[in-house]
Amino acid sequence: MQSNLWDDLWINCQLFTMEHDLSFIKNAAIAVKEGKIAWLGAVSDLPGSPESLAAIIHDVKEKCITPGLIDCHTHLVYAGNRYHEFALRLQGASYETIAQAGGGIQFTVAKTRAASDEELFFQSIKRAEALVKEGVTTLEIKSGYGLDLASELKMLRVAKRIGEVLPVDVTLTFLGAHALPPEYKNKPDEYIELVCHEILPVLAAENLVDAVDIFCERIAFDLAQAERVFKTAKEFNLKIKCHAEQLSDSGAAQLAAQYGAVSVDHLEFLSEDGVMALAKANTVAVLLPGAFYFLREEKLPPIDLLRQYKVPMAIATDCNPGTSPVTSLLLMLNMACTLFKLTPEEALLGVTKHAAQALGLEKTCGTLAVGKVADFVVWDVEHPMELVYNIGLNPMISVIKNGKQS
Ligand code: NIG
Numbered sequence: 060m061q062s063n064l065w066d067d068l069w070i071n072c073q074l075f076t077m078e079h080d081l082s083f084i085k086n087a088a089i090a091v092k093e094g095k096i097a098w099l100g101a102v103s104d105l106p107g108s109p110e111s112l113a114a115i116i117h118d119v120k121e122k123c124i125t126p127g128l129i130d131c132h133t134h135l136v137y138a139g140n141r142y143h144e145f146a147l148r149l150q151g152a153s154y155e156t157i158a159q160a161g162g163g164i165q166f167t168v169a170k171t172r173a174a175s176d177e178e179l180f181f182q183s184i185k186r187a188e189a190l191v192k193e194g195v196t197t198l199e200i201k202s203g204y205g206l207d208l209a210s211e212l213k214m215l216r217v218a219k220r221i222g223e224v225l226p227v228d229v230t231l232t233f234l235g236a237h238a239l240p241p242e243y244k245n246k247p248d249e250y251i252e253l254v255c256h257e258i259l260p261v262l263a264a265e266n267l268v269d270a271v272d273i274f275c276e277r278i279a280f281d282l283a284q285a286e287r288v289f290k291t292a293k294e295f296n297l298k299i300k301c302h303a304e305q306l307s308d309s310g311a312a313q314l315a316a317q318y319g320a321v322s323v324d325h326l327e328f329l330s331e332d333g334v335m336a337l338a339k340a341n342t343v344a345v346l347l348p349g350a351f352y353f354l355r356e357e358k359l360p361p362i363d364l365l366r367q368y369k370v371p372m373a374i375a376t377d378c379n380p381g382t383s384p385v386t387s388l389l390l391m392l393n394m395a396c397t398l399f400k401l402t403p404e405e406a407l408l409g410v411t412k413h414a415a416q417a418l419g420l421e422k423t424c425g426t427l428a429v430g431k432v433a434d435f436v437v438w439d440v441e442h443p444m445e446l447v448y449n450i451g452l453n454p455m456i457s458v459i460k461n462g463k464q465s
């Protein structure tokens with residue numbers, strides 16, 4: 060019997076696999092078996108009539124299909140918000156001044172520590188839902204507003220639970236080295252010791268961490284402290300990420316690349332040496348136009364150099380209460396082009412293929428290919444460039460997660 064060859068088959072699609080640039084297949088079909096992509100190609104090349112091949116046929120009537128979108132950098136689990144700081148910044152206060160005066164990340168740490176598991180979950184899941192509604196099927200969530208063992212555990216458990224209740228894969232990044240908690244004031248090395256030898260081992264034992272990140276900046280941690288965090292991450296066989304060169308050029312991107320980081324993120328102040336180090340290590344440059352916009356930054360990341368050295372570029376929301384209260388990855392596509400001058404193709408690769416690479420997941424998701432997870436989105440657009448061009452319109456028709464339409 061051939062009727063059960065595949066579980067589901069989508070036909071009459073304009074398929075953009077993103078394997079090599081957009082990789083367009085006209086009048087295409089895509090088949091799913093047990094949550095994986097089992098076949099894709101032109102409808103005319105199907106090895107039989109659709110009805111003879113799959114139990115369920117979905118005729119998408121020439122609509123576009125892309126891989127599920129990937130938001131590879133978020134801090135979306137947090138309590139409270141920071142609208143009061145936004146008002147202060149509009150009056151001229153800088154992000155750094157607010158942080159140095161004890162506001163900024165510290166404000167959100169206090170709120171997040173005080174929130175119950177349930178409060179934190181219900182405040183945070185709304186943000187994840189907004190992303191899922193726009194076709195996000197893989198989402199990275201960082202800790203870093205707890206800064207002690209109990210609160211970091213609470214954040215990561217909430218992040219994991221979000222992935223259990225929504226049709227989205229959540230990857231967990233431990234950002235214990237986000238800011239110095241008040242109880243470690245003037246004792247950054249002791250705090251890094253706690254992060255590496257008290258908190259991380261517990262999180263790893265509880266399977267609550269896929270990657271380790273650090274905010275390397277003059278208002279956060281220095282290169283020597285970053286190196287200790289990277290070494291420990293390696294001992295635990297965890298992926299490395301780094302908030303680097305956001306407000307100044309510290310050389311953190313280069314250091315992270317030397318430790319084999321999957322990504323370095325922000326990068327407005329990245330130097331040419333830094334770019335070369337990323338190219339050599341095949342580290343992804345994650346660009347965050349929401350933070351650039353919201354902080355009204357003026358220095359652009361070195362896009363031409365990243366292109367010249369063929370560094371893969373990803374785009375993410377950086378969803379967080381201080382620098383990027385953004386829950387729209389589609390909007391980031393537009394901003395990556397208008398603010399950073401990416402091409403629409405580069406932006407689209409930045410939320411699919413290159414975003415997967417920024418999470419070390421390029422073998423399983425980010426593009427459409429046989430054997431990969433069947434995560435894809437049907438869009439009511441003529442061409443995926445419309446996703447980049449429109450502002451505020453959500454043309455998603457349906458999202459398929461692990462082969463299941465929701
Ligand atoms: O990615 N730069 C450090 N961390 C966040 C901001 C965190 C906050 O202000 O709450 C970022 O921009």
Ligand code: FE
Nearest residue numbers: 132134302377
């Ligand atoms: Fe961030």
